[in-house]
Amino acid sequence: MIVTQSLTKRYPRVTALDRLTVDITPGVTGLVGANGAGKSTLIKILLGLSPATEGDARVLGLDVATEGPAIRERVGYMPEHDCLPPDVSATEFVVHMARMSGLPPTAARERTADTLRHVGLYEERYRPMGGYSTGMKQRVKLAQALVHDPRLVLLDEPTNGLDPVGRDHMLDLIRRVHTDFGISVLVTSHLLGELERTCDHVVVVDGGRLLRSSSTSDFTQATAALAVEVTDTDAHPDGGAALLAALTTAGIAARPASAEGGLPGAGHVLLVEVAGEETYDLVRDAVADLGLGLVRMEQRQHHIAEVFQQHDSDTKGGSGHAG
Ligand SMILES: Nc1ncnc2c1ncn2[C@@H]1O[C@H](COP(=O)(O)OP(=O)(O)OP(=O)(O)O)[C@@H](O)[C@H]1O
Helix, strand or coil: CEEEEEEEEECCCCEEEEEEEEEECCCEEEEECCCCCCHHHHHHHHCCCCCCCEEEEEECCEECCCCHHHHHHHEEEECCCCCCCCCCEHHHHHHHHHHHCCCCHHHHHHHHHHHHHHCCCCHHHHCEHHHCCHHHHHHHHHHHHHCCCCCEEEECCCCCCCCHHHHHHHHHHHHHHHHHHCCEEEEEECCHHHHHHHCCEEEEEECCEEEEEEEHHHHHHHHCEEEEEECCCCCCCCHHHHHHHHHHHCCCCEEEHHHHCCCCCHHHEEEEECCCCHHHHHHHHHHHHHCCCEEEEEECCCCHHHHHHHHHHHHCCCCCCCC
16 A cells, blocks of 8 residues: 655754655554654655655555655545634535545535545534534544545544544544445554554654554554552552562563552552453452452553653563563
8 A cells, every 4th residue: 555665754954754664555554653753744745745855655556756646536635633614514625625536526426425424424514614523523524535435545643632432433433444445544643552443553653763563463462561450458568569479470470560660659550461361360360369459450551652662672682571
């Protein structure tokens, strides 16, 4: 779908992309990185809207430097920022975008109705978009990216500004873009956690450089950790230490969260490596056997920083990192 080779973009004061080489195959791919990592810059180059300083890139086999219009015919794009004219309705806007992509008038109207229904906009689609919620606006932006039935869509931070329910809805929609229509997706986010659910493959960039490109399952195996917090009891005045000892004896890798610093109340929290479904039961049983109270046991949110730390230890020749 997308191939880049030593792709570099330098602005006068900053290198937004630094010799980025990636190969993105069909499916749903997440592009994750902190703000300023170079995600939007990459998308603009892939659309042929902004020239690379060095290196090259192909989208659907087309050269971004010379075949931008052909790429934009075949690719849908959802920009990050609010870009919807407030005085027109979703229907008028999406029909216009479909016409811009070359659909004849009747097909443009039919496809608009289908696409807006797909993203969950019904009677509201005839109202001016200025009165829409953020979630509705994001759905219109997704609809205009899909209306001309592209082979690939590039979605720039589609969950930005959404509340948790809106975010889940958007992530489901993105997944279905691929499962229902067979359209490949490149979706950016600064939250690794939300991409893990949605994407088959994740590409991590930092400071314009490729940190990692791997299938989501490889990723989550490397970073999955369970945060377990227990109470102290008279028999075990340091409940966390007692549990750590019990888990270690049972062959489960665990460490105190305080060793990583920064987490509030970290003294009582253990980070347990999840080897498989059985880990949850083993932790529960160990807590029960010790007679401790289980305050919480939750999948820890994955932070991009962890991937960065892991990358550091990889490049320094560290071995046996646990993520
Ligand atoms: N037109 C420009 N002129 C100068 N610098 C730019 C320009 N566009 C982006 N940059 C810089 O390039 C770097 C990468 O920006 P980019 O927008 O690609 O990051 P991003 O990963 O998409 O982050 P965000 O999600 O915050 O947009 C940033 O340091 C940014 O300030």
